[in-house]
Amino acid sequence: xxxxxxxxxxxxxxxxxxxxxxxxxxxxxxxxxxxxxxxxxxxxxxxxxxxxxxxxxxxxxxxxxxxxxxxxxxxxxxxxxxxxxxxxxxxxxxxxxxxxxxxxxxxxxxxxxxxxxxxxxxxxxxxxxxxxxxxxxxxxxxxxxxxxxxxxxxxxxxxxxxxxxxxxxxxxxxxxxxxxxxxxxxxxxxxxxxxxxxxxxxxxxxxxxxxxxxxxxxxxxxx
Numbered sequence: 001x002x003x004x005x006x007x008x009x010x011x012x013x014x015x016x017x018x019x020x021x022x023x024x025x026x027x028x029x030x031x032x033x034x035x036x037x038x039x040x041x042x043x044x045x046x047x048x049x050x051x052x053x054x055x056x057x058x059x060x061x062x063x064x065x066x067x068x069x070x071x072x073x074x075x076x077x078x079x080x081x082x083x084x085x086x087x088x089x090x091x092x093x094x095x096x097x098x099x100x101x102x103x104x105x106x107x108x109x110x111x112x113x114x115x116x117x118x119x120x121x122x123x124x125x126x127x128x129x130x131x132x133x134x135x136x137x138x139x140x141x142x143x144x145x146x147x148x149x150x151x152x153x154x155x156x157x158x159x160x161x162x163x164x165x166x167x168x169x170x171x172x173x174x175x176x177x178x179x180x181x182x183x184x185x186x187x188x189x190x191x192x193x194x195x196x197x198x199x200x201x202x203x204x205x206x207x208x209x210x211x212x213x214x215x216x217x218x219x220x221x222x223x
Contacts, residue, residue, distance in 0.1 A: 030055045036219040038071050038084070041155060041175055042192035042209035043182040044216050046084030048073035065092040087114070099131040105147075122148035136161040144179070153179035157192065169198045183211050 033052040038045045051074070056067030066089075073084040090103040105125045106114055116122040129142035140157040155177035163170035175192030177183065182191045189211040196205035203220040 026058050026060045028055065028057050032223050034221045034223075037216060038073070039205075039207050039216045039218050041157075041177060041179070041182045042194075042207060042214075043212070044214070045086075045181075046071065046073035047077045047079070048075040048084065050074060050084070063094045065094075066090070097132055097134055099133075101129045101131070103127045103129065117147045119148055124148065140175075153177065154188070155179060167199050171196050171198075182209065185211075 031054050033054075035050050035052060037048065038050045038052070050071050052069065052071045054067060054069045056065055058065050069088045069090065071084070071086040076083050085107075087106045088103060089106075090101055092099050092101040103126070104115075105127065106123055107125075113121075113123045115124060117124050117126070125144055125147035127142050127144050129140060132139040138157075138159040140155070142155045144151070144153045155175065157173060157175035159171055159173040161169060161171045173192065173194050173196075174190070176188060176190045177192075178186055178188040180186045183189045191209050191211050192207065193210060194205055194207035196203055198204075201222045203218075203222070205218045205220070206215065207218065208215045
């Protein structure tokens, strides 16, 4: 699922530096990221480099942001399920230092279905999340509330920008959750520990999942 903006910049993406599209004050914004792999909350999705386009619209006066985001693997997954594809919709309402977001995740592998929320055959999941940003600190809390996964999986995350010098920015992140996508048992576990370094449009992020005992290094180029 989606993991895309600079650490919580759209309040739906993650600090691991897997996207970098900036928000316009008002109106439309379009962008794209090229990633060496798509890692979402500590898990590699797609087993491939990916193209991740996005488009947003920021409403005048209210600051409400609505948008679409996708991830499209360049090569087939090694497990034989074809190319990983994802097409998400989201809306974020900023309230002071907080952001309230509803995201419709649509993870489509080998099926053309969309807007299918069946608990047995659906491809969509609805998630509500709240973010908080103060100075160099970022916090995220999210819960699934509808769709084909209806067990109300939760995820929490804290990130901190600990260095900014000579055009380089370094950030650290710690995340935990109980979604079966990123835990082995479905129990609430630490699943996402990482450090990212960014300069200009490039980000390098090392990401470790303690529960799965897997690590990834992701390079992102943002346009």
